[in-house]
Amino acid sequence: MSDSSGLYVVVLAGGISHERDVSLRSGRRVADALVAAGHRVVLRDPDAGLLPFLVEERPDVVFPALHGSSGEDGSLLGLLDAIGIPTVxxxxxxxxxxxxxxxxxxxxxxxGASVPESIVLSHESFRELGAAGVLRVVRDALPGDLVVKPAMGGSAQGVGIVTDPNDLPRAMVDAFTYSDVVVIERRIVGxxxxxxxxxxxxxxxxxxPVEIEPTTGIYSFQARYNAGETTFYAPSRLDTAAIETVxxxxxHAHLTLGLRDLSRVDFIVDGAGVPWFLEANVLPxxxxxxxxPLAIDASGTDAATTYSGLVQAALARAGRNSKV
Structure with a gap:
C-alpha cells in the first residue's frame, strides 16, 4: 500500500515478446516520471513471481509498459482485473x-472510418490453398503497391512494403515469422x-498529432527506436483542417474500440486530407x-504530470480515494 509520499505503483516492463528491449526502455521512462511526480515505484518483469508478488504486496496501481503479446493481447490485463489490482x-x-x-x-x-482495402490470410490457408494460387489472387485483387504485416504485433516488426509483385512472397514469409495471420493491404500514399x-x-x-518522416522513407523498427533515423514534427506540418480531422x-477510433486511459492511433493522411486508419495501440x-512522449511535450505538459494523472484515474475507477 502507499505511504504519505504518494501512491505505490508497480510498473511492468520486459516480458518475452519480440519487443522486450523496447518495453524495458518504456518501463524505465515511466518509472522515472512517476518517481518525479512523488510516487513510490517498483519496476517488475512479468515473470512467474509476478502474480504472487502482487497478491502479497497489493500496490495501489499497476502501470503496464509492456509491448507485444505479453502486454497487449489482454491476457495479463484480464488476470490483473481478476485479482482486483487497479491498472492503467x-x-x-x-x-x-x-x-x-x-x-x-x-x-x-x-x-464509417476510412480503412485500406485488405485481404487477411492465415498461414494454414496459405499452405493448403497453395502459395502460387493465393498470391495470384492477391495481386489481381489488390493491384499496385502493398503493405504486408502481421495481424498481431507492433513496432513494425515483420512489416514489408511491396512495390514489385515479385517481392510479395518474401514479404509474406517475413510477416508469417511474427504471426500466424497476415494482413495484405493496399498501400495508402500520404x-x-x-x-x-x-x-x-x-x-x-x-x-x-505527430508527423513521421523516416530518412529511408519507411518507418521501420530501426527508424522507430534509433535516434536520428526519423524526423518528427509536432505539431504536424499538415494544415489546420487536416490536423483537426485526424x-x-x-x-473516434479510441471510443469505437472501447479503449481507455491511453492509446496511440496511427494513420496515413492522403493528399485530400482523409485519414486512413492503420492500427491502434493500447500500450504504445x-x-x-x-x-x-513527444506528443505529450508538444501538448504543453510533461510525462510526470500525464502518467501521474493516469495512475490517479485508474485508482479512481477502482473506487478508491486518491492519496496525492
Whole structure:
C-alpha cells in the first residue's frame, strides 16, 4: 500500500515478446516520471513471481509498459482485473480488439472510418490453398503497391512494403515469422501521422498529432527506436483542417474500440486530407524516441504530470480515494 509520499505503483516492463528491449526502455521512462511526480515505484518483469508478488504486496496501481503479446493481447490485463489490482490502460476485452489488426480495422470500417482495402490470410490457408494460387489472387485483387504485416504485433516488426509483385512472397514469409495471420493491404500514399489519446477521467483528449518522416522513407523498427533515423514534427506540418480531422479520427477510433486511459492511433493522411486508419495501440511505446512522449511535450505538459494523472484515474475507477 502507499505511504504519505504518494501512491505505490508497480510498473511492468520486459516480458518475452519480440519487443522486450523496447518495453524495458518504456518501463524505465515511466518509472522515472512517476518517481518525479512523488510516487513510490517498483519496476517488475512479468515473470512467474509476478502474480504472487502482487497478491502479497497489493500496490495501489499497476502501470503496464509492456509491448507485444505479453502486454497487449489482454491476457495479463484480464488476470490483473481478476485479482482486483487497479491498472492503467484498457480492459482485456478492448485490448483484444485492438491487438488484432483485422478486428480493429473491421470495427473501424463498419463505423464509417476510412480503412485500406485488405485481404487477411492465415498461414494454414496459405499452405493448403497453395502459395502460387493465393498470391495470384492477391495481386489481381489488390493491384499496385502493398503493405504486408502481421495481424498481431507492433513496432513494425515483420512489416514489408511491396512495390514489385515479385517481392510479395518474401514479404509474406517475413510477416508469417511474427504471426500466424497476415494482413495484405493496399498501400495508402500520404503523410504518416500518430495521435496519442489521453483520458485522465474527463473524457479522451487527442494530443498534438505527430508527423513521421523516416530518412529511408519507411518507418521501420530501426527508424522507430534509433535516434536520428526519423524526423518528427509536432505539431504536424499538415494544415489546420487536416490536423483537426485526424485528431477527431483518433478519438473516434479510441471510443469505437472501447479503449481507455491511453492509446496511440496511427494513420496515413492522403493528399485530400482523409485519414486512413492503420492500427491502434493500447500500450504504445514510451521510450525516449517514442511518439506519445513527444506528443505529450508538444501538448504543453510533461510525462510526470500525464502518467501521474493516469495512475490517479485508474485508482479512481477502482473506487478508491486518491492519496496525492
Amino acid at each position: 490502460g484498457s480492459s482485456a476485452a478492448a485490448a483484444r480488439r485492438a491487438w488484432s489488426k483485422p478486428v480493429a480495422s473491421s470495427l473501424l470500417g463498419a463505423s 503523410t504518416e501521422i500518430a495521435v496519442g489519446v489521453i483520458d485522465t477521467g474527463d473524457g479522451p483528449v487527442a494530443l498534438t 485528431a477527431a479520427a483518433a478519438i 511505446g514510451l521510450t525516449e524516441t517514442s511518439l506519445v
